[in-house]
Amino acid sequence: xxxxxxxxxxxxxxxxxxxxxxxxxxxxxxxxxxxxxxxxxxxxxxxxxxxxxxxxxxxxxxxxxxxxxxxxxxxxxxxxxxxxxxxxxxxxxxxxxxxxxxxxxxxxxxxxxxxxxxxxxxxxxxxxxxxxxxxxxxxxxxxxxxxxxxxxxxxxxxxxxxxxxxxxxxxxxxxxxxxxxxxxxxxxxxxxxxxxxxxxxxxxxxxxxxxxxxxxxxxxxxxxxxxxxxxxxxxxxxxxxxxxxxxxxxxxxxxxxxxxxxxx
Numbered sequence: 001x002x003x004x005x006x007x008x009x010x011x012x013x014x015x016x017x018x019x020x021x022x023x024x025x026x027x028x029x030x031x032x033x034x035x036x037x038x039x040x041x042x043x044x045x046x047x048x049x050x051x052x053x054x055x056x057x058x059x060x061x062x063x064x065x066x067x068x069x070x071x072x073x074x075x076x077x078x079x080x081x082x083x084x085x086x087x088x089x090x091x092x093x094x095x096x097x098x099x100x101x102x103x104x105x106x107x108x109x110x111x112x113x114x115x116x117x118x119x120x121x122x123x124x125x126x127x128x129x130x131x132x133x134x135x136x137x138x139x140x141x142x143x144x145x146x147x148x149x150x151x152x153x154x155x156x157x158x159x160x161x162x163x164x165x166x167x168x169x170x171x172x173x174x175x176x177x178x179x180x181x182x183x184x185x186x187x188x189x190x191x192x193x194x195x196x197x198x199x200x201x202x203x204x205x206x207x208x209x210x211x212x213x214x215x216x217x218x219x220x221x222x223x224x225x226x227x228x229x230x231x232x233x234x235x236x237x238x239x240x241x242x243x244x245x246x247x248x249x250x251x252x253x254x255x256x257x258x259x260x261x262x263x264x
């Protein structure tokens with residue numbers, strides 16, 4: 001059942017897309033590799049973001065996972081002892097997340113809602129873990145809501161797609177469009193998981209995040225990975241080393257940001 005009442009046209013399109021995507025995921029195995037290996041992959045954005053959560057010692061803390069999709073991040077956090085709430089705009093995705101949480105014996109409070117309009121009470125969460133969600137949303141509204149439902153000094157970890165507006169203009173120019181058409185099947189395969197309305201965050205969106213937080217730290221990833229080559233380990237290692245020599249805010253394709261909610 002697709003639920004679209006009370007949503008904007010953009011949000012309704014996201015719901016419809018993810019209803020179909022949920023069907024594609026139902027028979028795929030759930031992967032929780034990050035739970036079985038305590039040594040983080042320093043070259044991979046997901047492992048780096050997860051290391052930030054481990055450093056916080058999230059056991060017993062109230063943790064929110066926005067746009068939880070099939071529930072992988074919420075289940076991992078619950079297995080680490082956090083008291084997890086998670087939401088998604090897609091009821092079909094939440095049904096999949098619920099089934100996988102049950103199979104994993106993970107207790108998660110699931111809710112259906114858009115990131116721009118949350119039903120949680122003010123100052124509820126100690127930790128917020130945001131992965132690949134904001135580029136589907138109105139960033140300013142979503143950050144305002146996440147700030148509202150978080151406690152003062154709550155930890156925020158954001159792992160998001162990113163392209164500086166300068167590079168985006170180059171990509172959408174004639175030669176850039178031609179290159180992208182050729183490279184896209186190599187990176188994403190025959191069918192890319194890209195919705196009609198999503199767009200990668202840019203430096204303006206990043207500034208909105210930074211202004212809402214204190215103690216901000218940003219690590220940049222993917223100069224060439226997922227632009228010209230897939231995310232192989234060797235490519236990510238070389239990419240990470242290359243990034244150390246380049247202005248990340250300009251050339252990166254992804255960032256991991258940590259900070260503390262600042263209220264008052």
